[in-house]
Amino acid sequence: MILQAHKITLKCNNKQATYFAKACGVARQAYNWALDEWTKEYQAGGKPNEMALRKKLNSIKREQFPWMLEVTKNAPQMAIMQLGEAFKNFFAKRANYPRFRKKWIDDRFTLTNDQFLVKDSRIRIPHLGWVRMRESLRFIGKIISATISRAANKWFVSITVEVAQGTIAAVNENQVAVGIDLGLSTFVTLSTGEKMPGPKPLKTLLCRVRRLSRSLSRKHKGSNNRKKAQMKLAKLHHRIANRRCDAIHQATTEIINKFDVIGIEDLNVKGMVKNHKLSRSICDMGFYEFRRQLSYKAALKGKRIVVADRWFPSSKICCCCGHRMESLSLSTREWKCPCCGNFLDRDINAAINLEQLAVSSTVTACGASSNGQWLQQPL
Numbered sequence: 001m002i003l004q005a006h007k008i009t010l011k012c013n014n015k016q017a018t019y020f021a022k023a024c025g026v027a028r029q030a031y032n033w034a035l036d037e038w039t040k041e042y043q044a045g046g047k048p049n050e051m052a053l054r055k056k057l058n059s060i061k062r063e064q065f066p067w068m069l070e071v072t073k074n075a076p077q078m079a080i081m082q083l084g085e086a087f088k089n090f091f092a093k094r095a096n097y098p099r100f101r102k103k104w105i106d107d108r109f110t111l112t113n114d115q116f117l118v119k120d121s122r123i124r125i126p127h128l129g130w131v132r133m134r135e136s137l138r139f140i141g142k143i144i145s146a147t148i149s150r151a152a153n154k155w156f157v158s159i160t161v162e163v164a165q166g167t168i169a170a171v172n173e174n175q176v177a178v179g180i181d182l183g184l185s186t187f188v189t190l191s192t193g194e195k196m197p198g199p200k201p202l203k204t205l206l207c208r209v210r211r212l213s214r215s216l217s218r219k220h221k222g223s224n225n226r227k228k229a230q231m232k233l234a235k236l237h238h239r240i241a242n243r244r245c246d247a248i249h250q251a252t253t254e255i256i257n258k259f260d261v262i263g264i265e266d267l268n269v270k271g272m273v274k275n276h277k278l279s280r281s282i283c284d285m286g287f288y289e290f291r292r293q294l295s296y297k298a299a300l301k302g303k304r305i306v307v308a309d310r311w312f313p314s315s316k317i318c319c320c321c322g323h324r325m326e327s328l329s330l331s332t333r334e335w336k337c338p339c340c341g342n343f344l345d346r347d348i349n350a351a352i353n354l355e356q357l358a359v360s361s362t363v364t365a366c367g368a369s370s371n372g373q374w375l376q377q378p379l
């Protein structure tokens with residue numbers, strides 16, 4: 001069994017948005033209160049723990065924080081439990097000392113599965129009732145928790161589901177936004193979980209290129225044999241280019257037809273960091289060709305491409321809870337988020353982060369946003 005999270009945009013009205021903001025405020029306040037208490041107790045020689053702090057908050061909130069009663073009790077409780085997790089990670093040297101949550105940056109609260117209900121494309125929240133979601137839950141399995149968060153003035157719910165391995169979502173045709181991660185091990189990974197391996201027969205053709213180039217270098221300059229060999233080599237290069245181009249055409253057309261908003265990363269980083277080997281130039285060319293085709297097809301069909309700037313750490317952010325890893329080695333294909341405990345596939349996680357960036361950039365404005373930019377013209 002693995003945990004999978006599906007982040008869905010909420011279509012909430014003003015009353016619901018106000019409630020969410022309030023619940024986030026309560027969660028933030030409880031978290032910061034507990035962090036403060038924890039530090040003080042520890043400095044006084046005590047041994048603080050999250051369970052005691054939750055009990056303590058419960059006993060004083062009626063008098064000291066009466067507004068906490070206006071939202072689900074999960075908001076403060078889960079926040080303090082998350083602080084406990086943060087300290088666990090700190091003591092295990094996986095993370096820094098927990099920091100205070102900030103408004104706008106850490107706006108989120110979590111509900112346990114006994115506190116909400118998901119039905120089709122609606123979610124029922126205590127004190128509030130049904131809230132509409134932009135799509136229905138993608139995964140089938142036992143629902144574990146839901147985290148409601150705000151980004152760029154939009155509200156999202158991330159529902160964590162325990163699913164059997166190998167049942168990661170198929171492509172949802174109604175989905176309008178997608179994120180794309182380009183890589184060496186898998187050429188194209190979509191935020192829907194779909195992976196496109198890229199053109200395969202390249203390897204055998206490349207061997208022939210090498211053999212031909214060697215034999216070419218042995219031929220006398222100006223000889224007929226040399227001309228013949230040159231022609232052969234040129235044809236082979238052409239074939240390789242065609243084959244690669246076909247695969248890329250297929251992939252880009254499929255993506256453009258299916259999705260309206262497409263998040264993709266800046267290629268400079270990848271090109272420099274990821275490829276050290278022989279395949280470097282070939283891969284680079286593939287990435288640029290992929291982007292070039294995607295851009296002009298998007299322009300033709302009126303679709304939008306949002307390019308994350310080169311500092312956007314798409315691989316290092318947990319797509320479920322937003323936790324940011326300090327470092328993540330290139331060989332790590334799967335990792336467990338120390339904050340929320342979800343298992344993440346490196347490429348899919350990066351693709352989901354790019355999708356979320358694309359969605360929030362679309363919401364923010366037309367033109368530039370803080371962490372994404374429109375690609376106005378085909379490259």
Ligand SMILES: [Zn+2]
Nearest residue numbers: 318321337340
């Ligand atoms: Zn996480």
